[in-house]
Amino acid sequence: MDLVFTTEGLEPSKRYAAWQGAICDVYVNVDVNAEKRSDYQGFIREARFGPVTMTDVLLSEQRITRRERHIAKLDKDCYYVEFVQQGQVNVLQAGQTLHSNPAVGAIFSAAEAYDLECIGRVRSLYLEIPRKEFASRFNEHKIPVAATIATARGLGRIAAEFCSTLASEGAALEEAARTRLGGELLDVLALALDMGDNYELSEDDTAQKARLRSVKDWIEEHLTDPDLSPEKIARSNGVSVRHLHYLFRLNDVSVSEWVLDRRLQRCYDVLTRPELRSLSVTEVAYRLGFHSSSHFSTVFRRKFGHSPSDLRKR
Template sequence: MDLVFTTDELEPSKRYAAWQDAICDVYVHVDVNAERRSDYEGFIREARFGTVTMTDVLLSEQRITRRERHIAKLDKDCYYVEFVQRGKVNILQASQTLLSNPRVGAIFSASEAYDLECVGKVRSLYLEIPRKEFAARFSESKLPVAMTIPTGRGLGRIAAEFCATIAAEGSSLDETVRSRLGTELMDVLALALDMGDRDELSEDATAQKSRLRSVKAWIEQHLTDPDLSLETIAKSNGVSLRHLHYLFRLTDMSVSEWITDRRLHRCYDVLTRPELRSLSVTEVAYRFGFSSSSHFSTVFRKKFGHSPSDLRRR
């Protein structure tokens, strides 16, 4: 791939400013902000495969922002597809957050406002895909929007590995072959997005149980979030909402019932710990995601046979 920009040849004190100039005003029209600027490191390599542009990017920890003033400078309407090789990137677009990492890719719109939060040092492959040409591969009801792409298995893995292979080997090929590869890459990506749910539901029982354990562990870590939603859980774990419900068929509870049950047990534990008696019942309820103390007391009594206040007095 052709080198577009690198900080390697610059003095450490000048790297971040040079990166800002290269990224903000020349390459992609965004704002970047990094807290640690003294040891900044990054590069951009690029290759074109017909109408598809691929970049291999190294980013130090930073936040990348695109707003209307940046979008006004764009001369094309396209999607971005990201396959993270190392690190993590949180993609914020259209009031949702997509969490991407080496096992979960993402697709989002380049011509709508977004934020990218690079957690740690990130190495990633980006595809710039023309929206109209890519959208022609879907029915109108299935046009892709901002969504994750599981890349640990199935068609998502095939798409990610195909992309990585092209990045490593494709630059030496002639223009005609590269153009065909770009078309075929869009076909594979479209198939992975179109078949996402069906591919997920083909997991064997062992894989489903393993994924369910992983999802439950993630939920446990976020029980205190009052805004925890099924959509957030699904996107953060690289599964569709439909597949999330399907996984919980392995239990005797729905997803929502399981979350409420776990929150109640965590509250029960806090209420019986003498060292936490300074917390009121209402504070305990709010701490674990309940938005109403009366509702909390009702479901608590139904679960344990007595009210939270009775438990604490006993």
């Protein structure tokens, strides 16, 4: 994905103002309000798949607001679909509050007033979808306005994982293939919404999901620890190892598999960033907690279909 803007490399005291000027006043036409501004962190990367624009976004805790004066500057009518990778975002639109997190995505209108409450540091994939093209996939009375998408199971999970795969592999594809895949992504999203794949969590499920998000956030902050183990994760988060494994079964994945996948995704990000090209593949592996460069190369190839060095050459 192409880097649009990042606060990395800027003096901490200047990051928030730079983010406002480059992103909020120009790129997306919104207002932001972040209480912790002294060391703001954020980036936006972008890729296009035919009619779909995909952005990979890192945000510090903040509130994002779009009102009529912002909407008046828009030159397109579209939807936003959000798949949260880390953290939690509350979407407020048309009198509704949509709670999105790694288990629940959200779709809402870009051309109507909204608020986004980013709780903690948030990493998300956003899709910008032309309204007319997406609406053609629905009967008139079923066109979505603001809705959630369950991403832990069923068609919602297929859509979210399809989106993640495009984000990581799309750069190597030719334009014709990217355009075709963008159309197919719209089909999958429409099917997930049309089949009623959104859901309400019970109070018990909500508590467990919230606990799981908290543990995942802690892991994200400690991925570079080479001694990160289920026992250490459980002890640091005040749960038993058995309960830790139970929490991760909610996502149909073991805690060790999830840690490995996040490390690999983080390594992929580092290896594709031109400003970090001075780091060798081995340095990247060790910085993200791997004990062996050969093991890193093996599991990286197994997940992404090519070696870390091949990715660098691309």
